[in-house]
Amino acid sequence: MIASDLPAPIDCAHWETGEGEPLFLIHGIGASHATWDGVVNALDGRYRCITYDLRGHGISPLPDGTFQLDALVADLEALRKKLGIESAHLAGHSLGGMIGPAYARCFPERVRSLGLLSTAAGRTEEDSRKVQSVVAAMERDGIPNILSTLVDRWYTDDFAARNPDKVQARLDQITGMSAEVFLNVFHIYAETEMAPWLHEVKAPSLVLTGELDGGCNPRLNQFIHETLPDSELVILEGLKHSILMEAPEKVAEHMDRFIQSRA
Numbered sequence: 001m002i003a004s005d006l007p008a009p010i011d012c013a014h015w016e017t018g019e020g021e022p023l024f025l026i027h028g029i030g031a032s033h034a035t036w037d038g039v040v041n042a043l044d045g046r047y048r049c050i051t052y053d054l055r056g057h058g059i060s061p062l063p064d065g066t067f068q069l070d071a072l073v074a075d076l077e078a079l080r081k082k083l084g085i086e087s088a089h090l091a092g093h094s095l096g097g098m099i100g101p102a103y104a105r106c107f108p109e110r111v112r113s114l115g116l117l118s119t120a121a122g123r124t125e126e127d128s129r130k131v132q133s134v135v136a137a138m139e140r141d142g143i144p145n146i147l148s149t150l151v152d153r154w155y156t157d158d159f160a161a162r163n164p165d166k167v168q169a170r171l172d173q174i175t176g177m178s179a180e181v182f183l184n185v186f187h188i189y190a191e192t193e194m195a196p197w198l199h200e201v202k203a204p205s206l207v208l209t210g211e212l213d214g215g216c217n218p219r220l221n222q223f224i225h226e227t228l229p230d231s232e233l234v235i236l237e238g239l240k241h242s243i244l245m246e247a248p249e250k251v252a253e254h255m256d257r258f259i260q261s262r263a
Helices: 033-045 071-081 096-106 125-141 141-156 158-160 165-175 180-189 218-227 248-262
Strands: 013-018 022-026 048-052 088-093 111-117 203-212 231-236
Touching: 013 180, 022 033, 022 071, 022 096, 033 048, 048 071, 048 231, 071 096, 088 096, 088 125, 096 111, 111 180, 111 248, 125 141, 125 180, 141 165, 141 180, 165 248, 203 218, 203 248
Parallel strands: 022 048, 022 088, 088 111, 111 203, 203 231
Antiparallel strands: 013 048
């Protein structure tokens, strides 16, 4: 991915909270900027937190046709330019954890540190088959009919039992957005393999995932940690994929500590 070859960006909706060093927070598939609210609140104004809705998500404009990971990188760069920020910290969750490193590879001088949260690299053939089978099932049977199977992947049983309204709101968020965009970004997540180029990302990087995350498990995050030139690996005990919702204070604590100590 070369900066000069990036496609035309979309002007994504964004929000800012706090003061200090700029910190871009990138959400994942079918979510919105609000998925970072708990982390932003826990950071308590110590950073200039910039959240935004990916293209086709939340209130950001719909894309014209399908797009790839490079388009999401272009959107982030356009937002950085719009805000006049020379360099910033980046943290991304799930698909956002792929956008951040891809951006850092393309624009290394713009990145002070990286957070790769609940993301994946170094997938085996079996890993790839499993995640691509989820996409195929949604295309075959319809997104609403498959979402219930994802709840177990995303949330611990205890959290889901205690917060049925939050789980349902997450499902409604997905069914309320463009099905084409949702499947598009799920394809990007399922088909992106960072292994061939991850070693090129030089920014200090925090690699963080849940102990029980089935798709972005500790084995894949150990691979990310070992491949990155400068990184730290943190495994959050007893958590699955939705660490931003279930443990925002823990996530914020590790992000703040890492930024202060390494960047």
